[in-house]
Amino acid sequence: MGNRLVENQVLLEGLNWRYATKAYDPTKKVSDADWATIEAAISLAPSSFGIQPYKFIVITDPETREMLKPAAYGQTPITDASHLVAFAYKKTLTDGDIEYFVERIAEVRGVGTDTLADYGNVMKGSAKRAVDGGYVETWNSRQAYIPLGFLLETTALLGIDATPMEGFDAAKFNGILGLTDYSVVVLAAVGYRDAANDWLAPLAKVRKPDGEIIVRI
C-alpha cells in the first residue's frame, strides 16, 4: 500500500495542535537540523511546470527584523519568532527564465536541452500569455502559497509553531529587503509559542462544519 510514513491520527494531531501563534518565546530557537528540514520542505513544494517563480528570504538578522516590524503593523512574531520567512514571487516571467529552467532540467536529468525544446516552447507560450494577459503576478504569487502550506504542515509535524501573515506593507518590505524583481506576498514566522502570553493559545480552533466545507458528489 504505497510508501506510508504517518498514521492518520498522528497527522491530525499535528494539524490540530498548530495554530496561528501570536506570541513567541524569543529565547527558543529552531535547531539547525529542524531548520534545514523546513527549508528543504519549502523547496520541495510543487509549482506550475516546476518553474518555482519565487524566492524564500530567511530573515534572522535582528536589526532587519526590527526594521520590518512597523511595516507589519507591529506584529510581534516578526521580531520574536526564531525565524522569519518572506515568500517573494517573481514579478514577471521571461524567455530567459524558461531557458534557465530548461537548462536546469537538462543538467539534473543528464539530457540534452534539444530534447526539451517542445516543452520549453509550451512554457514560453504560457509565460507570454500570462504577461500579455496581465496575470503573471497573480499566477506567480499563487505559486508562493504552496510552499507556505508545506511550511505550515511541516512545522506542525515537527512540533514547531508557525504564523502565516499577510498583514504587512509589501512595498515597505520590498524596500527594506532590497527587492526589485520580486515582491513579498506572504510571511511565515517560525519558532516556539509563549503560550502563557498568547491570548489565542487556549482558544478552540474554529472551522466550518465538515458538511459545509466539503462537498462530496
Ligand SMILES: Cc1cc2nc3c(=O)[nH]c(=O)nc-3n(C[C@H](O)[C@H](O)[C@H](O)COP(=O)(O)O)c2cc1C
Ligand atoms: C494567508 C494568511 C494570512 C494571514 N495573516 C495573518 C496575519 O497577518 N497575522 C496573524 O496574526 N494571523 C494571520 N493569519 C492567521 C489566520 O488568522 C489563521 O490561520 C486563521 O484564523 C485560522 O486559525 P489557525 O491558523 O489558528 O488554525 C493568516 C493566515 C493566512 C492563511
